[in-house]
Amino acid sequence: MSSDDTRPTILVVDDTPDNLKLMSGLLKDLYRVKIANNGEKALAIAASEAPPDLILLDIMMPGMDGHEVCRRLKADRATRDIPVIFLTAMSGAEDEEAGLRLGAVDYVTKPITPAVALARVETHLKVKAGADFLRDKAAYLETEVARRTRELAAIQDVTILAMASLAETRDSDTGNHIRRTQFYVRALAGKLKDHPRFSATLDDSVIDMLFKSAPLHDIGKVGIPDRILLKPGRFEPHEFEIMKTHTTLGRDAIEHAERSLGTPVEFLAMAKEIAYGHQEKWDGSGYPRGIGGDDIPVSARLMAVADVYDALISRRVYKEGMPHDKAVRIIAEGAGSHFDPDIVEAFLALSDEFEAIAARFADSDGDMEKKKDYLEQAGAGG
Secondary structure (H helix, E strand, O other): OOOOOOOOEEEEEOOOHHHHHHHHHHHOOOOEEEEEOOHHHHHHHHOOOOOOOEEEEEOOOOOOOHHHHHHHHHHOOOOOOOOEEEEEOOOOHHHHHHHHHOOOOEEEEOOOOHHHHHHHHHHHHHHHHHHHHHHHHHHHHHHHHHHHHHHHHHHHHHHHHHHHHHHHOOOOOOOHHHHHHHHHHHHHHHHHOOOOOOOOOOOHHHHHHHHHHHHHHHHHHHHOOHHHHOOOOOOOHHHHHHHHOHHHHHHHHHHHHHHHHOOOOHHHHHHHHHHHHOOOOOOOOOOOOOOOHHHOOHHHHHHHHHHHHHHHHOOEOOEOOOOHHHHHHHHHHOEOOOEOHHHHHHHHHOHHHHHHHHHHOOOOHHHHHHHHHHHHHOOOOO
16 A cells, blocks of 8 residues: 555554454545554554554453453544444344444444445545545634734734824824833733722723723824924923813724724724823812712723823933832822822832832933934024
8 A cells, every 4th residue: 555545544443353454444445444452552542643543342251351442532632523423232222322322423333334335434534524624624714813803903003003192103202102001001000900999890801902902092192283292391281281281182083093903903992091081080180071089980090190100200311210219219109199000009009110110111312312313403492
């Protein structure tokens, strides 16, 4: 038999040599044939790298009988899809029912009728070929869907970061601010997901959406004039009123994207909450709506802590960053006024992790030089 023989393989299992010889002679011209004279050997062949396409299995064997062999084949993920046909002298209806209940596909009684046995084998090989095709097709489609899903998620993430980076290039922040605040928010949410006040809101999928949508918190800055956005000092009252509109501009931009898509997207809904609400304060003194407490979306409350901490510790072209310990004290002092007290408590427990995130995505001298050059070119001075 040539090594490239593509004929189906039949495993014949019987403890009687004459029966093995008989079945081998009947099958060998049409199929590749393997034989086993006991259950243990049959299981080993079935679980090998070249398993049979079908098994003809005697029931009455010493040691491990055919029923036990079938039971073990069907219990093993690697062999459960190999069709089993029982070959036996046990011809009672109860015997046949017992075999089929174990997972056998057919039941042929001895002495066999060659034409009947061959017809049964051919039929079940065709059924198996169809099942294999459908199973392979399903596996391929599952793999393809997973691949396309990963591609779409990657494209989505890149698009979000590109949009967010566009907003960040127009003010005194560097692009690292986006990354830092993403990781701050995820850390806070992970810490709070089992908290009684937040467990109904924060689960793993929501935390993933928070991480994905956080970069868009300041997307509305693209609509603020350079003379205000790039001003290094304090805003005049009328300038601050204009600056405050970045929250509404951000929400409106995301709403426009939602309408253009024509279908709701969960992470955009969360991005809209964050963009519109991250400047609100727990005591109601924030903007744009002046809402407070639990009326502020959880996503916006998380971003408020992350955004203020990063603003305090980050270098700017016109100032050095504040020491971590001092920034932590300011956040702590804001509990119950600026920030949700429970989120501040989580922040304090995570302050070392926040410091590590800040160091991981720290602004380099090169980042600051690029930002300084941009501000100077934009006419804001450095």
